[in-house]
Amino acid sequence: MDTHASNIAHSTPVTSTAEAYLHHLKRQGIEYLYLGSGTDTAPLVEAYARQPESQLNFPQPILATHENLAVGMAHGYYMVTRRPQAVMLHVSVGAANAVCAVMNAARAQVPMLFTAGRTPLFEKGRKGARDSVIHWDQEMYDQGAMLREVVKWDYELRDGANVSEVINRGLAIAMTEPRGPVYLTLPRETLAEAASATLNDPTPALPSAPHPDPHSVEALAKALLNAELPIILCGATGVAQSTVNMLVELSDRFGIGVAEPKARYMNFPSSHPLHMGFDAAPVLKHSDAVLFLECDVPWIPEQISPLPDTFVAHAGCDPLFAQYPLRCFPSDLTITTTAETLLPALIETLQKLGADQTRHERAQRVETFARERRELVQSRAQADTKRGGPISKLFLSRCISEVKPNNAIVVNEYSAVREQMTFDEPGTFYLHPTSAGLGWGLPAALGAAQAAPDRVVISVVGDGAYIFCNPAACHQAATMHKLPLLTIVFNNGGWDAVQRSALAMYPNDHAAQFKQDHHMAPLSSLDPTPDFERYVEASGGYGERVTERDALIPALQRALNVVQNEKRQALLHVIGA
Numbered sequence: 001m002d003t004h005a006s007n008i009a010h011s012t013p014v015t016s017t018a019e020a021y022l023h024h025l026k027r028q029g030i031e032y033l034y035l036g037s038g039t040d041t042a043p044l045v046e047a048y049a050r051q052p053e054s055q056l057n058f059p060q061p062i063l064a065t066h067e068n069l070a071v072g073m074a075h076g077y078y079m080v081t082r083r084p085q086a087v088m089l090h091v092s093v094g095a096a097n098a099v100c101a102v103m104n105a106a107r108a109q110v111p112m113l114f115t116a117g118r119t120p121l122f123e124k125g126r127k128g129a130r131d132s133v134i135h136w137d138q139e140m141y142d143q144g145a146m147l148r149e150v151v152k153w154d155y156e157l158r159d160g161a162n163v164s165e166v167i168n169r170g171l172a173i174a175m176t177e178p179r180g181p182v183y184l185t186l187p188r189e190t191l192a193e194a195a196s197a198t199l200n201d202p203t204p205a206l207p208s209a210p211h212p213d214p215h216s217v218e219a220l221a222k223a224l225l226n227a228e229l230p231i232i233l234c235g236a237t238g239v240a241q242s243t244v245n246m247l248v249e250l251s252d253r254f255g256i257g258v259a260e261p262k263a264r265y266m267n268f269p270s271s272h273p274l275h276m277g278f279d280a281a282p283v284l285k286h287s288d289a290v291l292f293l294e295c296d297v298p299w300i301p302e303q304i305s306p307l308p309d310t311f312v313a314h315a316g317c318d319p320l321f322a323q324y325p326l327r328c329f330p331s332d333l334t335i336t337t338t339a340e341t342l343l344p345a346l347i348e349t350l351q352k353l354g355a356d357q358t359r360h361e362r363a364q365r366v367e368t369f370a371r372e373r374r375e376l377v378q379s380r381a382q383a384d385t386k387r388g389g390p391i392s393k394l395f396l397s398r399c400i401s402e403v404k405p406n407n408a409i410v411v412n413e414y415s416a417v418r419e420q421m422t423f424d425e426p427g428t429f430y431l432h433p434t435s436a437g438l439g440w441g442l443p444a445a446l447g448a449a450q451a452a453p454d455r456v457v458i459s460v461v462g463d464g465a466y467i468f469c470n471p472a473a474c475h476q477a478a479t480m481h482k483l484p485l486l487t488i489v490f491n492n493g494g495w496d497a498v499q500r501s502a503l504a505m506y507p508n509d510h511a512a513q514f515k516q517d518h519h520m521a522p523l524s525s526l527d528p529t530p531d532f533e534r535y536v537e538a539s540g541g542y543g544e545r546v547t548e549r550d551a552l553i554p555a556l557q558r559a560l561n562v563v564q565n566e567k568r569q570a571l572l573h574v575i576g577a
Helices: 017-027 038-056 067-081 091-095 099-107 159-175 190-193 214-225 242-254 278-286 339-352 355-387 395-403 440-452 463-468 471-480 496-505 510-518 533-540 549-566
Strands: 032-035 060-063 085-089 112-118 153-154 181-186 228-235 258-260 289-293 311-316 333-336 410-412 429-430 457-462 486-491 543-548 570-575
Touching: 017 038, 017 159, 017 190, 032 278, 032 311, 038 112, 038 190, 060 099, 060 549, 067 085, 067 091, 067 112, 067 440, 067 471, 085 091, 091 099, 099 112, 099 181, 112 159, 112 190, 153 159, 153 228, 159 181, 181 190, 181 510, 214 228, 214 289, 214 311, 214 339, 214 355, 214 549, 228 278, 228 355, 242 258, 242 339, 258 278, 258 355, 311 339, 339 355, 355 395, 395 457, 395 486, 395 549, 410 440, 429 549, 440 457, 440 463, 440 471, 457 463, 463 486, 471 533, 496 510, 533 543, 533 570, 549 570
Parallel strands: 032 060, 032 085, 085 112, 112 181, 153 181, 228 258, 228 289, 289 311, 311 333, 410 429, 410 457, 457 486, 486 570, 543 570
Antiparallel strands: none
16 A cells, blocks of 8 residues: 555545446555456446546556466566565466465565456356356355355455455454455456445555563564674565665664574675674574574584573564464564664663663674684685686676676575675665475566566576476566666576475485486476577577686676576576576
């Protein structure tokens, strides 16, 4: 919901519920409607066809030829703008295709009005009643059930008379912390019925964001102040780009380190001297006071846990992540808050407690640790360079970091290694949601490109993730909607995550021996993979295969030239190991 939308009531004549639905979305600040068409969208087709005559304001339709593409683009647009999005898909089968993408949006707390048609209610006698065999075959007893577990609210629009109230409620719930998608089904007869009222409902005020309890902030500040090595670990604070400078101020003024384990956003400048890296394990081995800020999985108990006497705090808009059935991490202090409200309060409290006076000693210890982390990262890079051979993820990541513009947006689904890259500007890095529904990366990058048309957008994906994203649909959408972006597919011939998981469980058993003999463990290999560069060529883009390290930087430069100067999409198919 556009929180700046006018609350002044006004009337606009509409002739159908479909027109009312579209017009009210626009009134609520929805710029684009990402949609996959079907028989249920006939009333929307008519509404858009009549728009030159009606002069009604509707969201611009963004046609997607796969449901995950539609939801992924809406997801990516929100990442960059933080404005709620709307999606319209085809009845039960379209919604079912999109469940993976909606779960990604739910775990990433993306506010989205996810709508889908519903099989016509009537067999005859009503405008929009069933006129195709599929209208019997596609009906479900409870269409909302397939998504109910991963959305905040679901409903069916039963009459056009209250379409504005229903949309208002859905968007308000979506935008209330913790944010997330909501689901609304739209029967065809309801969309087609004559409008029973003009749109004159004011935009409701959103609930205020949660603010931290002052006593909890003071307890947190004292724990950080009294620690030898206080660290803040951030997972998703950078979704609000203003928090980056807040964290910099807090770190600079009080000598507190910041780490970004499994960070889904750019939360803290990579080059900051108190940046503690991207791995929780070494931090937890040494720190005696840690704040996990918007971290859904702060550590993996099978691998590492905080030291027994470490002060552990968790903070976030939903610090218990209530939608996760099992999540049992110990905590000495748990605060319900947003990072935007916690950080200023924490800075103020630390100042009152005199934390700036002891800043030097803390900062020295933190900086020493951070320097050791950077040296380790550099040694990994040097070892990779010395080893040579096929292009590695580390080498690819360093090369991308070297050639990308500073304000470029990198959308990463697996293949970019964050520690080998530099991101110092807010809103420049996005990682796949922790739910890891494959096929997210390229659709989200397309949405980001739509939200930031003047910036370079780079989608970095693995070969498996690229296949899952329905690449033909994605590249066709890039051409249709004039979204020139660079896609980099790192092809190591299989699902590396599947193989790593198997070897972690069976490090000395048959899976490990099989990998040694055949390169990939069972169920991991994707050979033979297609000529991925031809997908983009089929939609008028530039494609190139890269197999040698020395050829990578020139290839990246050629591809960026196509994107920036020719305004065409480009794809590099990088063969690696």
